[in-house]
Amino acid sequence: MTVDNDDKLERLEQEKFDVAVVDVLYFSKCVYLIPHRLQIPYITFSLSADPLTVRVPWLPSFVPSLVFPLSEQMSFVERLENTVGLLVVTFILPFAVSPMTREIQDKFSRYGSFSSLDELELKSAMWFLIIDNIVDYSRPMMPSMVSIAGLTAKPSNGKLPPDIENFIDGAKKGVILMTFGTVSVNVPAHMVEAFSSAFRRLDGYRVVWRLNNRDDVKLPDNVMIAQWLPQGDILAHPSLKLFVTHCGANGQYEAVYHGVPMIGFPVFGDQFHNAKRLDHKGFGLSMNIHDFTADQLLDNIHKILQDKSYKERVMKASEIFRSQAQSPVERATFWIEHVCRFGSDHLRSAGNDLPLYSYMMLDVLAFIVVAFLLLIYVLFTLLKFIMNKCCGPTTSNNSLKKNE
16 A cells, blocks of 8 residues: 555545455555545455454464464464464564555544554454354354355356366266366476376276466376366266365365365465364365375375265265355345444444453453452561561560570
């Protein structure tokens, strides 16, 4: 966000928007300046939230951070790691982010004073979060927080491109879909060879793979590659048996929606956390993209294909997901319209207006500790005074008798 884009902001202002949905990552909170400048309410859309910043009681004892591949059931060491990670994200990491310049703050403070981008985040009318109780882990939610996990998951229209449909229909036992999303479509040659070696030995199965084979690695006949695939429609196909994924959040929810077990190869960011969910929930298995062999991959593929419990667990999750009264899209639409009509003051917790030390009750705890120590001191002093009064004269009389 710079100070020389007034013309763009003025054009946005002329559109008379009612509300803004702000897609925020930790390092891009400057986007809050846009709705602040337009003076319209805004909804934060995010993978998760920093509980200390947004004032939500997600204790690190049972709510794992996206920073680490942890589940909700943590050992002491994992809880310690999770707690330290939370403190680092809240108090240390901000120093690694480029600070907002005084020029920008002065410019945008004309439309309402604020001390930091975190304060603007705290003023969000609502939070749309890509977390839920089915694929992710249960946690308390404030009234202004709504789960829209699985926003891209939807029923298939039943139509696939003819080449893909013909390839899938030719599989005797079923099909495996492999895609690492738009970011990781280019896979190093040695990894392509490892995957190909495993796929080549899948008797009766075919693999649809989103891949840019830039190194011209020889692929087996049962593999079809493309640089773009209708992922949701393929996942919905009845012949689809397994999804090999980088564990992006949207793809993982789409697989659960269609009841497809997974093998996860996390690459970066929240994908390691998402891959851990596969192991913990029993929806599949996770593997190390930098340290695996074709034999290990083949063994895991056979394990998931032969062990029906993986399919059963993900199918149950799919039924729960589909049974909700509102779909994620309907839920998001309802709350956007709600904020436009009524605002969000009635959803806002008083904790949002407290400084962090008050929200964490550090001032109250400090008072209790000081009062307790003062009470101990007073009791000790009183006891010492009583002991002196009771024992002092006796000691003096005994001394007089000895002197006589």
